[in-house]
Amino acid sequence: MRSLKGQRALITGAGKGIGKALALALAAEGVHIALLAGSEKEIEDVATKVRKLGVEAITVTADVTSKEDINIAAKTILYQFKTIDILINNAGIAKFGSFLALEPEEWEHIIKVNVMGIYYVTRAFLQDMINNKSGDIVNISSTAGLTGNVSTSAYTASKFAVLGLTESLMQEVRKYNIRVTALTPGNSETGSMELNLSNINEENEKQAEDFSELVIAQLKLNKRIVIKKSNIWSANS
Ligand SMILES: NC(=O)c1ccc[n+]([C@@H]2O[C@H](COP(=O)([O-])OP(=O)(O)OC[C@H]3O[C@@H](n4cnc5c(N)ncnc54)[C@H](OP(=O)(O)O)[C@@H]3O)[C@@H](O)[C@H]2O)c1
Numbered sequence: 001m002r003s004l005k006g007q008r009a010l011i012t013g014a015g016k017g018i019g020k021a022l023a024l025a026l027a028a029e030g031v032h033i034a035l036l037a038g039s040e041k042e043i044e045d046v047a048t049k050v051r052k053l054g055v056e057a058i059t060v061t062a063d064v065t066s067k068e069d070i071n072i073a074a075k076t077i078l079y080q081f082k083t084i085d086i087l088i089n090n091a092g093i094a095k096f097g098s099f100l101a102l103e104p105e106e107w108e109h110i111i112k113v114n115v116m117g118i119y120y121v122t123r124a125f126l127q128d129m130i131n132n133k134s135g136d137i138v139n140i141s142s143t144a145g146l147t148g149n150v151s152t153s154a155y156t157a158s159k160f161a162v163l164g165l166t167e168s169l170m171q172e173v174r175k176y177n178i179r180v181t182a183l184t185p186g187n188s189e190t191g192s193m194e195l196n197l198s199n200i201n202e203e204n205e206k207q208a209e210d211f212s213e214l215v216i217a218q219l220k221l222n223k224r225i226v227i228k229k230s231n232i233w234s235a236n237s
Helices: 017-028 040-052 067-081 104-132 153-176 208-219
Strands: 008-012 032-037 057-061 086-089 135-140 178-183
Touching: 008 017, 008 104, 017 032, 017 040, 017 086, 017 208, 032 040, 032 067, 040 057, 057 067, 067 104, 086 104, 104 135, 104 153, 104 178, 135 153, 135 208, 153 178, 178 208
Parallel strands: 008 032, 008 086, 032 057, 086 135, 135 178
Antiparallel strands: none
């Protein structure tokens, strides 16, 4: 197993939920963390916890839908960290509703955050990874990226797109020793996605921390191994 100690990671959407769990779990492995989100307070709180684990943490507020924001954020992060070894494209939003109920602006916004966000952030760091001939990119899709469902058209379209982008980029940059993978979580107990958990045994339900453990296990695999997409099932599944 590879050690991750001393590597530098950028996690988008790191203020709460899966992104926060990933930040703390990677920090516990000795990884320095750049935390990015739209608002400052939550990532500052996570940064304090990360630093207590003995690694560096920097915070950057940026909207992943803004190419300009992301390019400025990338400059700040690369100035401080010199390089990013692990990029976790986690920032995402969900809004559900029938095809006609969601307003066009809402539909478009979901695609912008979940798809264009990954594109802008990856684009800002990819050349650096190519130059280094090294890197890991983990894109957070969803089980909604694997199959359609009633009232999830925008979210599902965005998460299918994440898998397509991931697989194409993976094939394109393998030759540079860059590994691009996707995680396809199902509902987890982050509370943020306003999931209906009322009819399940919450104790057995998978947690954000379980996804972090899976991501870390994959990052530790030999670089010749690429897991195209991964998921976990809880005892409730
Ligand atoms: N939770 C689940 O059950 C579940 C299931 C399947 C897939 N996923 C996927 O897993 C990822 C994380 O989900 P989560 O439930 O942990 O999310 P969450 O708790 O709602 O957190 C989302 C994070 O993304 C940030 N964010 C949202 N829009 C942003 C933007 N435009 N620019 C920059 N940052 C932005 C938020 O910060 P600000 O609000 O400060 O911007 C926050 O830190 C998402 O991609 C989601 O689709 C989650």
